Amino acid sequence: MAAPVLSPILRSQAASNDVVISLTLFQEAFLNAFRGYAAPEMVGLGLEDSTTALSYKMPMSVGSSAWAQITGGVAYDNVGEVMLPITMPPYAAAVCAEVIKLQSDQWNGWGERPAEMAFNARNIGEAALAAALEAGGSTLSVENFLDNGPAAGNALAIKIFQAAHPYSPLDLSDTSSTWTNDYTGTNTDSLNNDYSAAPLNLASIDRVANNSNHTIGMNGVDFQPLEWWAVVVPPALSRQARRYFAEQGSRNDMITEGLSGVAVTGKPDQFHRPNTAKDLGIQVIVNRYLTNTTTWYPVFRSPASRKAPWVCINQTPAHAVPFSGGSGGGMQQVNIDEAGIEWIIDDLSSTAYKHGVKGIPKGHVGIQGIRRVGAGITVPRQIARCQAT
Numbered sequence: 001m002a003a004p005v006l007s008p009i010l011r012s013q014a015a016s017n018d019v020v021i022s023l024t025l026f027q028e029a030f031l032n033a034f035r036g037y038a039a040p041e042m043v044g045l046g047l048e049d050s051t052t053a054l055s056y057k058m059p060m061s062v063g064s065s066a067w068a069q070i071t072g073g074v075a076y077d078n079v080g081e082v083m084l085p086i087t088m089p090p091y092a093a094a095v096c097a098e099v100i101k102l103q104s105d106q107w108n109g110w111g112e113r114p115a116e117m118a119f120n121a122r123n124i125g126e127a128a129l130a131a132a133l134e135a136g137g138s139t140l141s142v143e144n145f146l147d148n149g150p151a152a153g154n155a156l157a158i159k160i161f162q163a164a165h166p167y168s169p170l171d172l173s174d175t176s177s178t179w180t181n182d183y184t185g186t187n188t189d190s191l192n193n194d195y196s197a198a199p200l201n202l203a204s205i206d207r208v209a210n211n212s213n214h215t216i217g218m219n220g221v222d223f224q225p226l227e228w229w230a231v232v233v234p235p236a237l238s239r240q241a242r243r244y245f246a247e248q249g250s251r252n253d254m255i256t257e258g259l260s261g262v263a264v265t266g267k268p269d270q271f272h273r274p275n276t277a278k279d280l281g282i283q284v285i286v287n288r289y290l291t292n293t294t295t296w297y298p299v300f301r302s303p304a305s306r307k308a309p310w311v312c313i314n315q316t317p318a319h320a321v322p323f324s325g326g327s328g329g330g331m332q333q334v335n336i337d338e339a340g341i342e343w344i345i346d347d348l349s350s351t352a353y354k355h356g357v358k359g360i361p362k363g364h365v366g367i368q369g370i371r372r373v374g375a376g377i378t379v380p381r382q383i384a385r386c387q388a389t
Helices: 017-036 043-044 113-122 124-134 153-159 202-212 233-246 351-356
Strands: 047-051 056-059 080-087 090-098 228-232 254-256 271-275 282-284 297-301 311-315 342-346 362-377
Touching: 017 113, 017 228, 017 362, 043 124, 043 282, 047 056, 056 311, 080 282, 090 113, 113 124, 113 362, 124 311, 124 362, 202 228, 202 297, 202 311, 228 233, 233 282
Parallel strands: 047 311, 228 282
Antiparallel strands: 056 080, 090 362, 228 297, 254 271, 311 362, 342 362
């Protein structure tokens, strides 16, 4: 039975049949494993999209209505649009093998490496989201990109997580009324809601729950209906978060914790108290790539937006480059559109095989997979950053 040829987006020249078959089998094993792995939990809960563009911009509708008693006329809302820019850095993995072994009867295949690489390829979205969260204090928020371009003046300073967000992206110059999604220092919003530093404990959880019910919407008048439904935590906080939020029967009905959540030096205030977080129905999402061990992220929904407030973008090549090595006549092509992987082969005609290059010794061939993934926070109002200090 003839071996399948490599994908149309695999670039190569003058590969022997033995090399084509071996590298094709690697690619086939990778793709079969890739299709079998589910997307990481955090990726699946948000938006997902694919693009062939080098620079992706996601349209975000803004503006909200306000109903008021008519006293001489009706005010009209100016509904605008912002375009959230997302960059898609490349992630790559590669393997190589000695040609003389590929062409011998002792070649036993690629082992578990294709499946391992496929599993890690699935994790790229989770890693990109972790990077987006942890850069949220320095990354420009979506409010800055009204009408396809950054706003002017002090609006350029608005970050994803910060103390003072203008109520409406349509009027960034109005800083008289603000909202916040950053629990840090001694921070409060214009309604005097307490957004001070929030270590993960019952006192902080109560504050987050109360604030989510008392946040003004984009019209500056009506309260925004926010439903706290999930929390993103690093591995270091995963067991603690589940002890608060998960249904564990009677084992977590009570929590040993002080009223402030911490013991005061010389005056311990620890006592057995009811776990008031348990009835909130909060889903715990553990992102293994978060590096800050004390920061956690409450996530909210609104009636109009039931997805998590983030997006993962997968860039796929716009034009296929036919594979030109080997005989390959009439063999079935491999469809990898759903994976969005670009494959590059270093074959018998490459400098790597002839002379050796970094990572590939002389006499070896290699295959490289490239996946371009970006992530962004789409609705800062529906996520908060809780810092321990």
